[in-house]
Amino acid sequence: MATMEQALHLVQLLEAELIQRGRDITVHNAFYRGDHPLKFASDEFAKFHGDRYRDFSDNWTQVVADSPVERMTVTGFQASEETDADKELWKVWQVNGLDADSQLGFLGSVVHARSFVLVWGDPDDPEIPVVTFEDPSQCVIAYEPGSRRLRRAALKRWQDGGEDFATLYLADEVWKFSRPHLISDGDKSPQMADVDEALKRWKPREIGHEPNPQPNPMGVVPMVELPNKPSLAADPISDVGGVIAMQNAINLLWAQLFTASDYASFPQRVILGAELPSIPKMNSEGIVVGKQPVDLAKFAVDRVMMFNDKDARIGEWQAANLLMYTGLIEVAVGHLAAQTRTPQHYLVGKMANLAEGALLAAETGLVKRVEEKQTWSGQGLRETARLIALARGEKGKAQAMRSGRVLWKDAESRSHAQLADALLKLKQLGFPFKWLALRYGLTPTEVADIMAMRMEELEADPVTELTRQIGGGPPTLGNEEPGLDDAPDEGEEPAA
Template sequence: MASETEALRLVGLLENELIRRRGPIDRHNDYYRGKHPLKFASDEFAKFHGERYADFSDNWVQVVADAPVERLTVTGFQASGEVSADAELWRVWQVNGLDADSQLGFLGSITGARTFVLVWGDPDDPDMPVVTFEDASQCIVGYEPGSRRRRRAALKRWQDGAEDYATLYLPDEVWKFCRPLQRQDKSPQMADVDEELKRWQPRELHTEPNPQPNPMGMVPMVELPNKPMLVEEPISDVSGVVAMQDAINLLWAQLFTASDAASFPQRVIMGAERPTIPKLNTAGEIVGKQAVDLAKFQVDRVAWITGKDARIAEWQAANLAMYTGIIETAVGHLAAQTRTPQHYLISAMSNIGEGTLLAAETGLVKRCDQKILWLGQGLREVARLIALAKGQTALAEKLRSGRVLWADTESRSHAQMADALLKLKQLGFPFEWLALRYGLTPTEVADVIAMREREMEADPVSEITRMMANQPGPPPAPGDVEEEPAEADEEEVDREPVG
């Protein structure tokens, strides 16, 4: 049991680390949403054109981040020693809306380098724990010294209305604190007056104690890192895209500026003074000269040039294709660095065969398989926490070495998939395994099997005949092979008697 002083000390330590992480997380989220400040521009270009392109972005960050998320789909959980997925765990997953929210969590992990899952019991429904994906900007997990898996504490900090809230999760108890929301526009005098209000205070809870016991016996929050490292912080998929995204935006800004000012051949008059017209007073008398508005020449497309040395020079229009070529090269670099298929980024590919398309997506498939490996470790722990929240300690122990079931990360046509599954069926793979490979969830597989059984009961003869036709038969024994008769000798045929 931790004292209030010890709990507040942990809250302070975890909060400071959470604040340190917040900067890159917010920056990468902004880039995903298309909020890109104009970078790499000279001071002169930024001075004259910066405001013009303040809201422009050619957003490739979103494409790179979304590409793997659409292929990361959890279909079930299977405990160690079991031959089928756990139906009750899948019910908890769906009741909590995690078939949709998991996509949000995986996207948060890709952009923010990590995401979190919180599991807690529902006092109104002991059989249905509450499971939520949490954003990396609000949560942090502290580990035991020297360990990357044994969780010592976890903190969730968020704002609601005029209050800051914090919940500290420990293996044996949970503390809840609050404080007034800190305003950023306070004067130094008011900041001194409100210094005392910055301290966390235990929340007043009328329906539950504070702290309250943690019946699960372990920290109920799990971290799902993206590209974890042995020592350093996990890496966001967006962090390596930001620099190239800035370069692409600048190239577009320069292209647009060039197209506005130099996309047509330019002519200049040399050796002549600027044309003037007489300046008249109210009586119509010439009192001086005034320069002709040059914009009038652009409208009228007529100029009167005088002077013995006057001549016209011309320079060619800007080569805008140079900019587009560099942009395509930059996008190609971005595709190679992030293992995103080029047909996701460049729409110039056409008439591509299925085999070529699969080969082009190999890098993305491997990228998704790596994420499944990293995310699967954390999701196994989530399944274990769900079992502990329901009081199923035996199942929780089996889930520690269980596995998470995922949909296939490789996209294939229905014809390719059907052909591959038929060949696997002929090799002897069971129908249930093939149905999972096809992409059905364990619940859908159970429904299909029940339908097959009803069809069997309705017409058993035709069903058995169909199943036997799809099964490969044993090879015939050597003595069972009937030899074909030898061809007749042509000479013997010629000796047939003639009547």
């Protein structure tokens, strides 16, 4: 068990790591939402046009992040040495609304390089633990030295109203702290700054009759990390981080295209060898007293201009070629698609007369990308299922889930006709109906309902149903009289 000083020291260390990660999280979140400051521009361009394009962004970052998440759907959990999905684990998943919230967790992992899942028992309902996906800006996990899986401690820190809250999760106990939420002010005196620092120190949080610290009945840290693109030595990698540079280049190209369109998209004419036109200036008596220049804006409206100078001539500058910019933008988007394995028809939108096979081939990179993420997230979700079993007091199921697996919906996108044709061929090879139904994309719960419906049909009309199952041949129920085809051949002994 940790002492108060040890717990506070852990909170401070984990909070410092959380603050350091928060810088990248803020940038990645801004780019995902389309908040892109104009980069790579010269000082002169930024000075005159920076404010003009402040709110503009051609946001490809969101498409890159959303494309794998929309194909990551959990359909169930299966313990080791079991042939069916676990109904109780799926019930906990559904009651906690994780069929929807899991998409938020996967998106957080793709955008911010990691997300988290927290499991804790519910005293009001011991059968349904509370399971929540957590934002990476609020959570951090400390691992055993040399391990990427054995968790030593976890911290969740968040703000609510005028207070900051922190909960430290250890394998044997849970500590809860709070402090006033203060906004730093650089104009404060050193004495007031010291007062702020004293107020910002974490203090134990009292919640009714709940002990602090309280024991952790699960015996393990109840928080799990879902990394994106993990590596052996470095931190996980965000899918958004590698897109930012190309996204900035695309935004700059658009800004330059808009500027060229505004200033040089039409032919520009210049008048040479002529004085600026003027008109006589008269007094109240109608006597010419001078000249005044003509307002050139009037010529732009009237589309007529006259010169009396004998050497006057008109020159012309051709309009700018804007296709150069659009070609560069298409190349940049193509590079972005190749680097992130996002199908180009997701980004460019050109799908003229594409065969279904060609479309599937174009999505091969995305499918492999999704399957990789399913592998990385599947390890964390399998541990989440183990934590759910521990929170329910089912140590046997928790042990079985250590080598269990997470069931996912097929990452490949196919038409119903193509999928049905493939499943029919697999059925002819002998694959069981239940496996085919799961392969079709149904959840284990839906498959169980279909199996029950099939049994009802079999009980209602067994002959017709069995005939249909064997492809229209005569039913074999085991009690038929032998027909003419069953009679022994000449010289053959009758069957016993």
